[in-house]
Amino acid sequence: MRLRSRATHIGLAVTLTLSGLALSATGASAQSGYQDPHASIPARVSDLLKRMTLEEKVGQMTQPAVVTMQGDECQWSGGALNETCLKHTFVDLKAGSVLSGGGETPPQNTPKDWADMVNAVQKYALDHSRLHIPIVYGVDAVHGHNNVLGATKFPHQVGIGATWDSQLSEAMGESTSRAVKATGPQWDFAPVEDISRDTRWGRYYETYSEDPYLAGSLGAANVQGLQKTGQVAATVKHFIGYSAPFAGHDRTESHLDPRYIQDTFLPSYKAAVDAGALTLMANSGSVNGIPAHASHYLLTDVLRRQWGFKGVVVSDWNDVQSLQTAYHLSDTYAGAAAIAVNAGVDMAMLPPGSVDDYVSGLIADVKSGKVSKSRIDEAVSRILTLKFKLGLFEHPYVDASQANGIALGADKDLAVRAATESQTLLKNDGNALPLSTGLGKVVVTGPNADSIPNQDGGWTIGWQGIPDGVNDPGVTIYQGIKNLIGDHAKLVADSGDAVGQTKSADAAIVVVGEKPGAEGTSDNETPELAADQQKLVDDLQATGKPVIVVVVAGRPLALGSAADAKQLLMSWLPGSEGGTAVANVLFGKANPSGRLPVSWPKVAGDEPMFYQQLPGTNSGPSSSYDPLFAFGTGLSYTSYAVNGVTASGGSTVKVSVKVANTGSRDGDMVVPVFAQQPVSRIIAPPNRLVAYTRVSLRAGQSTTVSLSFPISRLAVTQGDINGSSTRSVIPGLYKIVAGDKSADLTVH
Ligand code: GLC
Numbered sequence: 214m215r216l217r218s219r220a221t222h223i224g225l226a227v228t229l230t231l232s233g234l235a236l237s238a239t240g241a242s243a244q245s246g247y248q249d250p251h252a253s254i255p256a257r258v259s260d261l262l263k264r265m266t267l268e269e270k271v272g273q274m275t276q277p278a279v280v281t282m283q284g285d286e287c288q289w290s291g292g293a294l295n296e297t298c299l300k301h302t303f304v305d306l307k308a309g310s311v312l313s314g315g316g317e318t319p320p321q322n323t324p325k326d327w328a329d330m331v332n333a334v335q336k337y338a339l340d341h342s343r344l345h346i347p348i349v350y351g352v353d354a355v356h357g358h359n360n361v362l363g364a365t366k367f368p369h370q371v372g373i374g375a376t377w378d379s380q381l382s383e384a385m386g387e388s389t390s391r392a393v394k395a396t397g398p399q400w401d402f403a404p405v406e407d408i409s410r411d412t413r414w415g416r417y418y419e420t421y422s423e424d425p426y427l428a429g430s431l432g433a434a435n436v437q438g439l440q441k442t443g444q445v446a447a448t449v450k451h452f453i454g455y456s457a458p459f460a461g462h463d464r465t466e467s468h469l470d471p472r473y474i475q476d477t478f479l480p481s482y483k484a485a486v487d488a489g490a491l492t493l494m495a496n497s498g499s500v501n502g503i504p505a506h507a508s509h510y511l512l513t514d515v516l517r518r519q520w521g522f523k524g525v526v527v528s529d530w531n532d533v534q535s536l537q538t539a540y541h542l543s544d545t546y547a548g549a550a551a552i553a554v555n556a557g558v559d560m561a562m563l564p565p566g567s568v569d570d571y572v573s574g575l576i577a578d579v580k581s582g583k584v585s586k587s588r589i590d591e592a593v594s595r596i597l598t599l600k601f602k603l604g605l606f607e608h609p610y611v612d613a614s615q616a617n618g619i620a621l622g623a624d625k626d627l628a629v630r631a632a633t634e635s636q637t638l639l640k641n642d643g644n645a646l647p648l649s650t651g652l653g654k655v656v657v658t659g660p661n662a663d664s665i666p667n668q669d670g671g672w673t674i675g676w677q678g679i680p681d682g683v684n685d686p687g688v689t690i691y692q693g694i695k696n697l698i699g700d701h702a703k704l705v706a707d708s709g710d711a712v713g714q715t716k717s718a719d720a721a722i723v724v725v726g727e728k729p730g731a732e733g734t735s736d737n738e739t740p741e742l743a744a745d746q747q748k749l750v751d752d753l754q755a756t757g758k759p760v761i762v763v764v765v766a767g768r769p770l771a772l773g774s775a776a777d778a779k780q781l782l783m784s785w786l787p788g789s790e791g792g793t794a795v796a797n798v799l800f801g802k803a804n805p806s807g808r809l810p811v812s813w814p815k816v817a818g819d820e821p822m823f824y825q826q827l828p829g830t831n832s833g834p835s836s837s838y839d840p841l842f843a844f845g846t847g848l849s850y851t852s853y854a855v856n857g858v859t860a861s862g863g864s865t866v867k868v869s870v871k872v873a874n875t876g877s878r879d880g881d882m883v884v885p886v887f888a889q890q891p892v893s894r895i896i897a898p899p900n901r902l903v904a905y906t907r908v909s910l911r912a913g914q915s916t917t918v919s920l921s922f923p924i925s926r927l928a929v930t931q932g933d934i935n936g937s938s939t940r941s942v943i944p945g946l947y948k949i950v951a952g953d954k955s956a957d958l959t960v961h
Contacts, residue, residue: 261597283295310596312562324395331398403450462736470934632790646761654718660726690796726766764781806849851874855951890943942960
């Protein structure tokens with residue numbers, strides 16, 4: 214790790230080496246009080262809090278981005294750690310946390326460089342903290358440790374949604390946690406628990422599903438995986454309503470009525486909170502005219518008083534100052550800080566140029582009484598509790614020499630499994646798939662056929678995706694196919710040439726979709742397949758040869774004429790090992806099992822779209838739920854049957870489903886279970902997912918799978934239009950449905 218002044222650099226490296234990793238943050242063996250590792254965490258927090266000054270406490274609530282201490286200017290350039298800026302951050306401002314925002318990496322961006330950088334920041338912070346309080350370092354590892362060159366990139370969340378596999382989501386969390394911890398950070402700003410709502414939104418691919426239960430169960434599993442070792446904290450984000458901007462554009466206003474908040478939006482976040490997430494990030498946007506960062510209702514009434522969340526609430530990027538500069542809730546930054554902290558924000562995530570005034574403003578707020586000392590102590594207690602839980606006082610450093618071995622290319626098999634399970638086969642007319650590996654010539658074409666950046670999507674190496682000129686390893690779809698059929702695979706980049714060559718080929722595989730992006734820059738007002746890509750598909754189809762359309766995108770794009778494809782595979786953003794997964798599915802090494810976690814619209818304008826659209830008096834064409842492919846759609850190379858359903862129980866409903874593999878190939882069957890409510894005083898959606906499972910079935914095998922769900926999953930917010938009453942389960946007749954079978958369930 215290079216610091217600005219060489220002498221300092223040598224000194225630092227030697228100090229770290231000599232001190233090794235043995236000494237605790239206090240620089241000595243454990244003592245009494247907060248330094249006693251055998252004391253309880255509450256006792257350690259209480260003792261440390263008593264010793265802290267107001268400035269030290271406010272410093273703990275401050276999370277500057279690492280770019281504020283890198284390079285010559287400490288602004289946006291990145292680069293070597295700058296000792297002058299380190300001094301300002303940790304001596305003057307006494308910051309207790311640091312983050313790497315998207316693309317904020319050490320100069321070489323190797324795992325070891327990360328570990329050296331985080332260790333160096335930690336060392337400087339500890340050496341200059343009067344009470345030797347370690348920092349906690351946060352990073353966005355949202356599909357593996359996606360910032361780091363050479364780290365395995367998992368599929369983005371929407372593809373994991375298509376797996377319906379919570380065990381997989383947990384395993385991914387464990388893998389990501391190992392890579393993150395090995396490189397230094399101890400805090401992962403993941404998972405996203407916003408539910409998919411609108412394909413115009415640039416962050417659609419970061420969500421798991423449009424269904425609250427599917428999104429919540431996958432996110433909860435991911436939290437458990439991330440936090441399994443106790444060395445990394447997960448983050449439930451972005452609380453709440455971020456994914457439902459009224460106009461589809463990121464961070465524009467959302468309007469959610471109380472019943473929609475309670476019954477549709479809160480459950481996925483609550484599932485992750487109930488899974489034990491140690492932290493939560495607020496939504497940058499506004500809900501019903503109130504910025505989420507200013508909402509005492511959300512951040513205190515719901516989160517703390519109703520749910521009992523004890524963890525740390527961190528702001529999103531610059532969203533404390535946004536209360537002044539974007540939302541105009543205050544004409545001063547200090548005023549904005551007071552609003553956010555009093556609403557329930559414990560720690561502020563701060564970009565360059567916003568750190569000093571946050572610290573001075575909040576200190577002034579306390580001195581003026583705008584923010585009480587007890588509120589400061591409450592926030593700092595949560596932050597210190599987090600640090601004690603993560604073991605940072607005893608083990609503030611990582612062994613940088615191990616970082617490359619742990620983080621580079623780790624768990625590729627898991628990434629192949631995740632990408633394979635996420636492949637969602639939507640059409641296979643005439644069962645032309647799987648293709649034979651004995652084919653003569655297969656043309657592989659399309660803009661996403663040979664592109665790791667496009668497979669990995671946003672939040673990869675850079676915020677907006679892999680920067681031009683940067684090579685991050687992986688297996689492209691073309692390479693995956695070539696690995697199976699060798700030189701019979703012909704990569705043809707030019708569309709015209711591809712059409713020409715297809716005429717003499719046995720098949721063509723055309724990989725279309727979209728380019729990487731993140732947040733607002735990835736918003737799309739017409740989320741449809743580009744016209745030239747539709748034309749390429751049409752022209753290939755016109756050859757009369759088998760044409761397999763593969764979509765690599767973070768959202769279900771309206772396909773236009775490409776919807777007529779006879780073979781259609783949604784690959785989502787399959788990550789660095791996606792090429793292996795797609796090839797294995799296309800050539801039958803794997804039997805696809807993915808099911809849509811979202812609805813696929815026929816046209817771009819039919820958004821927001823979700824399967825729980827309520828019935829009404831509408832009759833216009835396509836005014837009801839009218840997707841191209843419905844939520845839960847997914848084909849296999851075998852066939853499955855549901856031969857019976859039973860349901861019984863009171864507070865816990867037990868469901869058994871008889872299933873069978875009636876085809877000729879082994880496969881994994883996803884079994885969703887829905888509840889229908891023939892009559893309800895609160896309009897009931899046609900279906901509500903209440904449980905799901907996956908079961909491996911050999912060809913011809915049948916079995917009975919058992920599922921259960923708490924009856925509370927059927928609760929709805931009572932009351933009139935204003936949803937002013939509590940949530941409860943409406944008594945009466947329900948139908949519990951799996952496949953084409955159902956069972957009656959009467960709730961008393
Ligand atoms: C971003 C995102 C958030 C991320 C944070 C830090 O703006 O909204 O998801 O965790 O900033 O990079």
